[in-house]
Amino acid sequence: MELLRQASWLIWKDLLLEIRRRESLVTMFFFGTLLLFVFHFAFEMPRERAPEMAPGLLWLAFLFTGTLGLTQLFQPERENHCLDALLLSPMDRAALYLAKVFFNLVLMLVVELVVLPLFWVLFNLDSWRLLPAIFMVAFLGTLGFCVLGTLFSAVTMRARARELLLPLILFPLMIPVILATIRTMEVILRSGDASEALDWLRLLLGFDVIFLTAGFLVFEWVIEA
Amino acid sequence: MERAQPELPQEKSVLHVAIRSLAKAYGLLWALREVTLELKPGDCVALLGPNGAGKTTLLKLLCGLVHPTSGAIELDGENLLGDPSRLRSLIGFLSPSEHFYENLTVAENLRFFVSLYGKRESTAEVTRILETVALDSRANEYVGSLSSGMKCRLAIAKWLLLQPKLLLLDEPYGMLDGSGVDLLEAYLRGLAGSGGIVLMASHHVSRVLALCNRALILHRGKLIFDEPKQEPWLTFQRAFGEFLPRGEQWSS
Numbered sequence: 001m002e003l004l005r006q007a008s009w010l011i012w013k014d015l016l017l018e019i020r021r022r023e024s025l026v027t028m029f030f031f032g033t034l035l036l037f038v039f040h041f042a043f044e045m046p047r048e049r050a051p052e053m054a055p056g057l058l059w060l061a062f063l064f065t066g067t068l069g070l071t072q073l074f075q076p077e078r079e080n081h082c083l084d085a086l087l088l089s090p091m092d093r094a095a096l097y098l099a100k101v102f103f104n105l106v107l108m109l110v111v112e113l114v115v116l117p118l119f120w121v122l123f124n125l126d127s128w129r130l131l132p133a134i135f136m137v138a139f140l141g142t143l144g145f146c147v148l149g150t151l152f153s154a155v156t157m158r159a160r161a162r163e164l165l166l167p168l169i170l171f172p173l174m175i176p177v178i179l180a181t182i183r184t185m186e187v188i189l190r191s192g193d194a195s196e197a198l199d200w201l202r203l204l205l206g207f208d209v210i211f212l213t214a215g216f217l218v219f220e221w222v223i224e225a
Numbered sequence: 226m227e228r229a230q231p232e233l234p235q236e237k238s239v240l241h242v243a244i245r246s247l248a249k250a251y252g253l254l255w256a257l258r259e260v261t262l263e264l265k266p267g268d269c270v271a272l273l274g275p276n277g278a279g280k281t282t283l284l285k286l287l288c289g290l291v292h293p294t295s296g297a298i299e300l301d302g303e304n305l306l307g308d309p310s311r312l313r314s315l316i317g318f319l320s321p322s323e324h325f326y327e328n329l330t331v332a333e334n335l336r337f338f339v340s341l342y343g344k345r346e347s348t349a350e351v352t353r354i355l356e357t358v359a360l361d362s363r364a365n366e367y368v369g370s371l372s373s374g375m376k377c378r379l380a381i382a383k384w385l386l387l388q389p390k391l392l393l394l395d396e397p398y399g400m401l402d403g404s405g406v407d408l409l410e411a412y413l414r415g416l417a418g419s420g421g422i423v424l425m426a427s428h429h430v431s432r433v434l435a436l437c438n439r440a441l442i443l444h445r446g447k448l449i450f451d452e453p454k455q456e457p458w459l460t461f462q463r464a465f466g467e468f469l470p471r472g473e474q475w476s477s
Contacts, residue, residue, distance in 0.1 A: 002343065005340075006340075006341060009337060009340045009341065012337075013326065013329065013337050016328075016329065016333070017326060017328050017329065020328045021328055076326055076328075079326075079327065080322065080323040080324060080325060080326070080327060081320075081322035081323065081324055082324060082325070082326055084290055084320075084322065084324060085324035085325070085338065086341070087289075087290060088288055088289070088290065088313065088316070088317075088318055088324075089313065089314075089338065089341040089342055090309075090310045090311065090313040090314040090341070090342060090343070091341040092310065224292070
């Protein structure tokens with residue numbers, strides 16, 4: 001309970017800072033929509049090829065947008081040595097990890113809520129009824145991205161070239177999550193039925209749980225290193 | 226208007242700090258070597274030495290921000306690295322780095338940091354502490370709009386709320402004005418008087434020695450002097466003389 005209480009204070013702080021600074025969300029939102037327009041002009045996507053092309057393009061947009069958010073994730077802690085102030089306190093380090101995962105997840109989901117329907121409109125897709133299922137899969141994929149991304153954002157936080165370093169470390173490790181998410185979306189778009197993608201969904205959920213547990217356990221070591 | 230005086234801890238704090246063969250290396254550079262000392266309840270200790278002597282490293286080791294290369298720090302017989310969570314709540318660190326979120330208000334920053342220590346302070350309590358440090362009129366302003374001296378006062382307010390038993394200070398006088406210095410010194414006297422421990426690194430030698438009852442001198446990472454204050458203090462004069470500006474002499 002103490003862990004959750006501390007995490008909720010940290011989330012409150014991050015949300016309040018984001019509302020006041022409007023740095024991460026606005027940047028992510030514009031970058032995400034900009035990428036969609038670039039894809040729209042660069043690719044011709046006939047409706048029959050949508051199941052194989054749409055998930056990949058969507059995930060490219062989410063991945064780049066999310067990475068932009070991750071590079072800013074610990075910015076408030078970098079300023080004025082606020083991380084030292086947090087580490088001085090008896091706060092459970094895992095509370096900071098949970099709070100940052102949750103905050104990053106909220107930012108990405110807000111962006112995805114706009115980007116997903118916009119993608120459907122721009123590429124003139126007609127499978128609107130599948131959008132809730134696609135969003136649920138995107139949620140699980142985003143969760144995997146956030147749990148792993150938050151951990152490596154902390155790892156690269158003190159590095160000088162962190163903006164370059166983070167994707168170089170993160171993207172190869174993200175392959176299982178990206179693969180499972182894209183395949184799940186592809187099966188849903190092709191068959192129109194989420195139950196057909198259960199194997200991929202289980203795999204995606206498994207990766208989420210494994211990465212969350214690993215992040216939870218090693219974050220203290222990472223943040224205090 | 227008369228400002229409220231810093232409130233002293235309610236209960237008599239007792240904490241023993243034992244530092245055993247403490248050493249810290251940054252790569253090939255040894256910032257601290259084989260430092261062994263004990264800090265007893267009521268100690269108000271001046272930590273002196275030239276730049277690069279290892280003062281800040283020692284303070285950061287004591288508050289757990291940096292891990293030692295070898296040696297141990299024990300608080301009441303418990304290793305600081307063993308159960309850091311419980312022991313961290315006993316330690317305060319007032320440093321020149323600001324340690325506050327610029328886009329949170331003064332009151333929000335206080336409430337946030339106090340909550341991480343498992344304490345819940347009422348708005349009235351926060352207001353009272355802000356009155357003590359003369360920041361009550363700035364309670365709802367962003368920390369980013371405060372001057373460096375005001376941020377230092379805010380840091381004092383934070384530790385007044387949290388009441389640590391061991392307070393570490395790194396160059397606290399740099400930013401404070403006259404009344405800020407009076408406020409800080411009244412707080413430190415109160416803390417040491419109630420059985421707490423104060424360890425203060427500073428280059429304002431005369432000022433810290435007027436406040437402290439013991440002095441340590443670090444030089445190139447080694448503890449070369451550790452004595453209680455006395456009059457006259459010839460041994461201190463000899464030990465510290467070489468670190469004073471050319472032609473200057475320290476006199477009590």
